[in-house]
Amino acid sequence: MGNPLDSLTGTVISGLILTVVMVLLTNMIAS
Amino acid sequence: MEFGMEYWTFIVRWLHVLSGVMWIGLLWYFNFVQTPTVPTIPDELKPAIPKHIMPVALFWFRWAALSTLVWGLVLAWMNGYLGDALAIGLTSGAARDASIGFGMWMGVIMAFNVWFIIWPNQQKVIGLVEASDEEKPKAARTAALASRTNTMLSIPMMYSMVSAQNLY
Numbered sequence: 001m002g003n004p005l006d007s008l009t010g011t012v013i014s015g016l017i018l019t020v021v022m023v024l025l026t027n028m029i030a031s
Numbered sequence: 032m033e034f035g036m037e038y039w040t041f042i043v044r045w046l047h048v049l050s051g052v053m054w055i056g057l058l059w060y061f062n063f064v065q066t067p068t069v070p071t072i073p074d075e076l077k078p079a080i081p082k083h084i085m086p087v088a089l090f091w092f093r094w095a096a097l098s099t100l101v102w103g104l105v106l107a108w109m110n111g112y113l114g115d116a117l118a119i120g121l122t123s124g125a126a127r128d129a130s131i132g133f134g135m136w137m138g139v140i141m142a143f144n145v146w147f148i149i150w151p152n153q154q155k156v157i158g159l160v161e162a163s164d165e166e167k168p169k170a171a172r173t174a175a176l177a178s179r180t181n182t183m184l185s186i187p188m189m190y191s192m193v194s195a196q197n198l199y
Contacts, residue, residue, distance in 0.1 A: 005179035008062065015186030022133050022187045029119065030126035030199075 036109070043106045050098035054145075055185055057092040062182045066175070081157035089153055096145040100138060107135065127199035134191030141181045141188065148177040 004010030032038070069080060107113040112131065115122050119136070120129030152174035155162035162170060 003176075005176055005183065008067065008182075011062070011179050011183045012186065015183040018183065019187040019190050022191060026120070026126055026129040026133065026191075029121060029129040030124060 040106065040109045043102055043109060047099060047102035047106050050095050050102060053091060053095035054099050055189070057088055057095065058178065058181055058185060060088070061092075061178055066178075085153065085157045086159070089150065089157075093145050093150050096142045100142040103135065103138060107131070125199070127195050130191045130199055131195035134188050134195065137184045137188040137191070141184050144177045144181050149174050149181075152177075 004014045065080070065084075069077070072080070104113065107116050112123075112128055115125065115128040116132040116135050118128070119132035120126065122128075151160075152170040154160040155170040156167060156174060
């Protein structure tokens with residue numbers, strides 16, 4: 001598997017995955 | 032309407048958003064428009080990008096990045112949550128501090144990338160700084176990856192900024 005940042009689609013999907021991870025971490029910190 | 036602290040906090044937020052739109056707008060222009068289009072430009076027109084467009088675009092890009100960061104930090108300080116946000120809410124246990132904190136740290140990383148990775152490498156690519164023919168492709172690759180990293184980070188960063196103000 002190549003670097004996801006080599007494609008625009010891979011970059012956006014990585015950003016969306018990071019968003020989900022961030023929301024989960026935010027909820028963990030707040031609870 | 033009174034021109035008290037609340038109003039000046041709003042003015043700082045306005046300056047932060049204005050700068051941020053300029054910064055992320057240019058970042059998305061580079062990644063969504065310019066980079067994918069360059070290979071389709073006829074060879075005789077290609078020099079216009081490094082000679083005419085990039086120096087101006089990179090000027091507004093890097094100063095907007097710094098301005099966004101500075102006004103953002105001032106805003107957090109004026110609102111009294113700078114410390115708790117930088118600690119991503121671990122000190123306060125507040126979702127708002129955690130959310131804005133993640134966004135702030137992503138913004139800090141992105142501004143660092145602009146000034147210390149993208150800009151020095153782009154200067155080599157567009158010929159503002161001398162570089163050998165071997166160095167240039169390497170510099171272009173490093174700048175491109177840092178720019179893509181910032182595009183990736185802009186997605187959760189924007190979520191955190193907007194959610195801190197509207198969800199929590």
